[in-house]
Amino acid sequence: MGKVHVLDHPLIQHKLTLIRDKETGSKEFRELVEELALLMAYEVTRDLPLKEVEIETPVAKAKAKVISGKKLGVVPILRAGLGMVDGMLKLIPAAKVGHIGLYRDPETLEPVEYYCKLPYDVEERELIIIDPMLATGGSASAAIDFIKQRGAKSIKLVCLIAAPEGIARVEQDHPDVDIFAAAVDERLNELGYIVPGLGDAGDRLFGTK
Ligand code: PRP
Ligand code: URA
Numbered sequence: 001m002g003k004v005h006v007l008d009h010p011l012i013q014h015k016l017t018l019i020r021d022k023e024t025g026s027k028e029f030r031e032l033v034e035e036l037a038l039l040m041a042y043e044v045t046r047d048l049p050l051k052e053v054e055i056e057t058p059v060a061k062a063k064a065k066v067i068s069g070k071k072l073g074v075v076p077i078l079r080a081g082l083g084m085v086d087g088m089l090k091l092i093p094a095a096k097v098g099h100i101g102l103y104r105d106p107e108t109l110e111p112v113e114y115y116c117k118l119p120y121d122v123e124e125r126e127l128i129i130i131d132p133m134l135a136t137g138g139s140a141s142a143a144i145d146f147i148k149q150r151g152a153k154s155i156k157l158v159c160l161i162a163a164p165e166g167i168a169r170v171e172q173d174h175p176d177v178d179i180f181a182a183a184v185d186e187r188l189n190e191l192g193y194i195v196p197g198l199g200d201a202g203d204r205l206f207g208t209k
Pocket of ligand 1: 077078102103105109132134139140166200202
């Protein structure tokens with residue numbers, strides 16, 4: 001079973017509170033989502049393997065550590081996941097970026113795919129799927145399906161706010177995937193929105209609606 005990691009760092013919690021506030025406008029919302037993604041990248045990459053190398057400092061030869069193992073890939077779920085890409089890349093600039101276009105049908109709440117473009121060597125990479133909201137879990141589960149179909153074997157899911165329903169769905173469909181969230185909220189409302197959540201992440205990021 002994949003683990004659920006709730007990232008309780010004070011900076012993450014503080015910034016999360018600011019984006020929940022309905023008075024926070026799009027400019028500030030975008031900046032905060034980017035900062036949150038950067039802080040979460042730090043936690044999500046905590047288990048990356050290291051290897052020892054020999055270098056020469058201005059003073060002496062030294063054995064030192066560098067990251068080894070699989071290369072990374074970041075896969076935002078369009079559109080709201082785009083808001084987290086730059087923050088992630090600030091910490092892991094060598095990561096390749098794939099895109100998965102999905103929207104949630106407002107009636108059925110089922111995900112509808114409209115785009116998928118991934119790095120060609122996806123099976124050799126550790127992939128980090130990013131999306132601010134994990135609500136019913138339909139979008140995240142479908143996104144994981146797509147990238148598994150293309151050969152990916154190592155996948156993590158990073159979201160800002162998760163609903164218990166979304167966590168249960170991903171755990172059931174993809175027990176090999178670890179979930180990282182800044183908060184696990186109470187529930188979904190009748191429209192499938194996370195309560196208390198932050199509203200529609202895409203609309204708040206891009207100023208639509
Ligand atoms: C939002 C969000 C997730 C999805 C979560 O996207 O960014 O992708 O809903 O809901 P789920 O867990 O119930 O599938 P939305 O479908 O609103 O599309 P958008 O990003 O294009 O606005
Ligand atoms: N998608 C969002 O953007 N917000 C929610 O609360 C649920 C799904």
